Amino acid sequence: MRTQEMALITRDAVLLPEGRLEIRVVDPAYLQVIADNLKGKCQLAFGMFMANGKPPCYPNATQCEVIDFNQLDDNSLGIVLEGKQRVKVLSAAQKRDGVWISRTLPCSNWCEEPIKGEFELISAALEQFYEVNPDLFGLYSNLHLDDAAWVSQRWLEVLPLYSKDKQVLLNQPDCHKTMNFVLELIKSHVN
Numbered sequence: 001m002r003t004q005e006m007a008l009i010t011r012d013a014v015l016l017p018e019g020r021l022e023i024r025v026v027d028p029a030y031l032q033v034i035a036d037n038l039k040g041k042c043q044l045a046f047g048m049f050m051a052n053g054k055p056p057c058y059p060n061a062t063q064c065e066v067i068d069f070n071q072l073d074d075n076s077l078g079i080v081l082e083g084k085q086r087v088k089v090l091s092a093a094q095k096r097d098g099v100w101i102s103r104t105l106p107c108s109n110w111c112e113e114p115i116k117g118e119f120e121l122i123s124a125a126l127e128q129f130y131e132v133n134p135d136l137f138g139l140y141s142n143l144h145l146d147d148a149a150w151v152s153q154r155w156l157e158v159l160p161l162y163s164k165d166k167q168v169l170l171n172q173p174d175c176h177k178t179m180n181f182v183l184e185l186i187k188s189h190v191n
């Protein structure tokens with residue numbers, strides 16, 4: 001596997017393959033990065049922000065692309081990112097304009113697998129979550145509620161967990177630990 005250079009966007013959020021996230025961009029240097037990405041001149045990686053970190057994110061990140069953008073009321077740019085491929089951030093350096101450029105290594109995405117048995121509860125709960133959060137629901141044209149990997153990753157994107165706890169789940173080779181975690185969490189709130 002070959003490493004790849006990517007511009008690094010960090011926020012206090014998680015974006016995983018096939019996930020979507022809307023962010024606001026105001027920094028002129030990052031506006032240029034977005035323009036360059038749309039022109040095919042650079043790749044983007046999205047990482048969960050880590051305070052005082054060098055690089056400024058946890059090692060688990062996601063290569064992503066801009067799938068939509070619009071000018072917001074305050075004249076900043078709102079962009080919708082879609083996760084494509086899990087990557088490991090090996091190193092990063094900050095350019096003079098403040099943009100972080102990372103050296104990344106592709107990692108395996110979680111494989112698609114059907115949701116069966118009691119795990120159908122986490123799929124139904126995610127569907128309900130999206131119904132009461134229309135801004136998130138509106139980012140998706142299709143919900144893959146029958147795919148355990150897709151459902152698990154969406155839960156990791158929205159659950160309010162400590163960053164280190166999310167990283168433990170993200171480091172797993174498949175979605176099984178996340179599915180078990182979410183199922184236990186839901187069951188503990190139902191009883």
